[in-house]
Amino acid sequence: MTDLLPLAVAVPLLAALLVTALPRQAALLGVLGAAATTLAAGAVLTAVWLNGALTADLGGWGVPLGISMRANGFAAALLAMTALVALATSVYATGYFADSPKAVHFWPLWLLLWASLNALLLAADLFNLFVTLELLGLCAAALGALTGSADAVKANLRYLLVGLLGSTTYLMGVALLYSAYGALDIALLAEHIAAGGDENNAVDAAALTLMTVGLALKAALFPLHFWLPPAHANAPAPVSAALSALVVKGAVYIIVILWLELFASVATASAAMVLGLLGAAGVVWGSWRALRAARLKLMAAYSTVAQIGYLFMFLPLIAATPPGPARDNLFAALVLMALSHGFAKAGFFLAAGLVQQQAGHDRIDDLGGTAQQMPATTFTIGLCGSALIGLPPSGSFIGKWLMMQGAIEAGQWWWIVVLLIGTLLAAAYTFRVLSRAFGLEPTPLRFVTDARSEIPALMLALTAVGVLGLAAGPLWTLLGLGAGGAA
Amino acid sequence: MSRDWSLLLGMLLALLACVLLWVLHGALMDQPGPRLADLAAANVPYSGVSNPVTSVLLNFRAYDTLLELAVVLAALLGIWALGPAVPGFQPSGPVLASMVSWIVPLLILAGGYMLWVGGHAPGGAFQAGALLGAAGVILRLGGDPRAGLPDETMQRWLAVAGTAVFTLVGLALAAAGEGFLTYPTDWAKWLILLIETAATIAIGVTLAAAYVGGRP
């Protein structure tokens, strides 16, 4: 049973090695590897669903000497999201990179990226997290620069450097923790920190600050987001999808773990408030820039800055809510928002990539005819857009509903104002795109359809809007939370 | 960035350094406990190698090392993805050429020694791999545009060899019921040596190829 966890990393890793060694069969082997990885992730999800959290001691040494992996509900949910998004992106990529010499380079890095994401989500060790972060950062930057254009290379070089700065800062925090507690395992450290009381306050605070700042840089928390839009907007579409939907979430995932688990006993509400306010600033600023963006993919990238901001706004609310169903609901809402954004943004980028390939550009103002020629893609953009806005029946609608509920209960009404502004701006930028589909251009008699590329995007959109919005209940079970009830 | 900003930033960061130094000093003074040192030392005899660092790297925390090999591979793949290599330098003069001809075998030999000695004394796969890589670098400086590397297919296979052997050993152990990367004590030494050998070759090839800097 516990061998499942390393399997979820080993399978994409081996697949990556195989496509590296056999570049001629890259696409075929890549898709097979993607399917196998999805199966492995599905197995982990099922096991967590049936048995609760899993841990695996690698090497049989046990903590603190060895490394362990673990999968709780949170990790399993993100793992499953990663698998579905990555699978859809893989299928899409076979079409996107068909007849392109880039395919040979795309597949190994792509599978390696996937392996690093799985490793990150399943890691239970702070240093192990550092290695996965570095692997993730390297793969992401390399993939982002795949188009080879000067803009893309420059943006992704900056992304790589920022990521290195962030992860080194994070590592300094890890060093401090190791020097104080002599352990690297998250659960063990959390015990030590809780038991330490006030004794090591300075170390805890310094480590938390260093690690959070380092990760916030990678998570593009305002005002450390400057690198994200050019990097994500200039990458090839499948890569943008993964970068925005998955890679950024990796850093957010670690921050959430740090604040809600590792440093739960020492993280103060006022410190969480700072993060929340930065998140709120990110929501407003990101949405505003998205509205002003001239290009479709740039718009989507700024929207990621905004959507990440929402996730940070949950932290002060959770800190202000006493343990109980209300807090559980907030946590579940946080996960739900992260999942919906993952699906929706991936779908959006994939669709945007099709538009770009069809039109030869992605300037929003000139997309009228293209939007009408590609009804399925336009529909996908609409669905994803409504999930980004937070309209029902998307998962983010429930997330926003629960966030507002939590804000009212905690008496922190200002988050609602932010939510309002963010939602209206999101509606404005989404409909700025959609209104292009209703222009005066002549109705095309034949639509451009490419099922292999359009269906994955549509599936992701439907997951964000339909599945998560109407059947979010199992998520609570998966996260091991009691039914929220009338909170 | 303007000078003033740079100065301000410098002052702020100097402050940060002082704070961190104070924090670290406090942490080191407060708890001069053994941390993991004693635990690790106690388990080294069961790890299959006697060099404690190697036993941490390839046994206790082998998973980290596996991912680390993947990082090296990722860097190489990223470099390959950027296009073909820049052509090499002009063929070197006779002095350099003769130097190359004796220094390269020496480096390879030293690499092999480093690999073997890693089990019980300072050394190991990474250092050995680095020496192999260095041999490649010197070959290229000496005028060989390919830095002594084999053809593309072979390079690809060699580059993935380390990670592949590592992962396969891990999975085989899991399949045998031991658990992922859990070596039986009796076999540990040989399994580690196997992994290290593959890793050394992979690292050497990868580093040399990274130095060449482009798709073969």
Place this chain on the structure above:
Amino acid sequence: MNEPWPLSALLPGAILFSSLLPGVFIFLVKEESHRLRTILNLSGAILKLFLVGFLILGVYEGQLFQSRLTIAPGLELVLHADALSVLFVTLSTVLWLITTVYAIGYLEHSPNRSRFFGFFSLCVSATVGIALAGNLLTFVIFYEILTLATYPLVAHRGTPDATRGAKIYLAYTMSGGLVLLIGAVWLRTLTGPVDFVEGGVLSGMPASMEGQLTIIFVLLLVGLGVKAALVPLHGWLPQSMVAPAPVSALLHAVAVVKAGAFGIVRVVYDVYGVEYAASLGLLGILAAAASVTIVYGSVKALFEDGLKKRLAYSTVSQVSYIALGASILGPIATIGGMVHLVHQGIMKITLFLCAGNYAETLGVHKVSQMDGVGRRMPFTTLAFTVGALGMIGIPPIAGFISKWYLGLGAVEAGQSWVLLILAASTLLNAAYFLPILYRAWFRPAPPQWPREHIFKTRFETMGALLWPPVVTAVLCLVAGLLAASPFSPLEWARLIAEREYGL
């Protein structure tokens, strides 16, 4: 209680899906497949009509229809049919069928029909969802979906005007939706799930919460008032007249404005409870808003030359009768408000369909161009006359019944000032409708119409365009003449009032 009939849990969902599924399939239909699309459209509409027939009978007998779906712990999607839902469901279902027939004719050769009918069906599904919503969450969800589904219909023509109108429409309704959302979430944190229950659920709340409840009421009212076009939130409605005629007909007679008005009724009766709302002094706010809207809308209509714009302002005014009815404490006024929900719907759809006929057949868009249309298009103009007279409140047409009960209820509740409002509005109605009728029947026709289409039929225009308004006009007459017979809108409104007041 009685054993739940297995169908009882399925019927509300089935009614919803009877338009949703055809809608989804219509998106996939090729532009040229006229016949397939028509079959899908009509079969959905007719199937829905049958299902609603079952529902009417069942609810009349006091059966419980409910479908529940838990979307997250504590958040449930509830479809629930009570007497009030049935009133609105029936209205939308009948008018959907009629408008669909009309739209098939109206859009005969225009582009993007699959897209149009797809969203048209989604729009009706959302309306039915609003009608059947069993709690505030479900209501909010369908309310937002309605916003989404109508946007493409308003923007359908793709002209700069249409794009602009759609943008304004979206800005208003989106902001309104958010305000509604805040109110709904806030209310939920105070009370838990807000199920719609006849008689209200809040009357037991402690006195300390009254301040918050008042603020929430205002939030909900503003949110709903945007769609119900309460002044000063009505700005989108005249702008969205750029939409094709069937859309205007459906939006203004049924879907959007009625969704808002229906929501106000729901909040007053089934959330706050009319007595509790009165005790908090909330009804006064509503009455004031409704009265201002009634008079303002009528005055604006007087000065509009564009036929559809005049009708739009008339809608602004007339829909507020429903809110006015809800704001007066007493069963008779309630009956007046409820029955107007239906009556205004059938009258206004008649008027809009006729306006569409004039535009499509003769190219007439303005009141000033309508000289002599009565002789050119007698059936259409007859239908228009019935609708207009009904709006004014001439017996025996349906509109008279509404106004009669509203006035009676106001007197009964001791709020005679309402009579003044009614009188003023009736005079204004007459002032902006009678000149049109005079022009249409008694002025000579111009030598040439702005843009005339000659259809090769026996009648003045295409059958698909002619019969729908005629049918709805007949409905207006029947609803007025047979108001006392069972299952008439009036009798049904009486049933609702009885249940709401627990009589």
Place this chain on the structure above:
Amino acid sequence: MTQLLLLFDVVLLTTLLALAVAAVTSPEPRRAVMLFIAFGLWLSMVWARLRAPDVALAEAAIGAGLGGALMLAAARRAAKREAGDSTESAGDSGAGGPPA
């Protein structure tokens, strides 16, 4: 004896810091890389002194050695490009990157 050792340590650390400052402040690329390599080697000496011979070896071979070699190559390429640019000679003779 201890005092001598302490003095040794202080000198070691001071030199290390001086090298680091020199490496990051030096504006001329090749000089900066040279200083960086020196810094890396010096750091490995410090680590050897701290009884970490494995790491010292790795830093010397990988960090300072290969890292330095990579950077030197880059610095040289940059210098060559600059020279090429300044003389306006037939563009970049070396780089043969394909169009994207």
Place this chain on the structure above:
Amino acid sequence: MILFALGIWSFLSHEALLRKLIAFNVMGGGVFHVFIAVAYRGDTAPPDPVPHALVLTGIVVAVSATALALALGGRAQDAADHD
């Protein structure tokens, strides 16, 4: 620590890629040095091997990242020249 701060300062205040990378490596050196210092337990007791292993891993990762960054920088230059 001082190395770490120096590295950050230099990283942020220099534009040129090469200098940024030197800064990054100096910064990394600072972090690694903290680990090594933590591992050091006097001249008599054997040092803690775990931080040593971590640093080894860190060094390799840092060099890989440096290599990729240099390659990206070179490619950016080439692309800029071609445009």
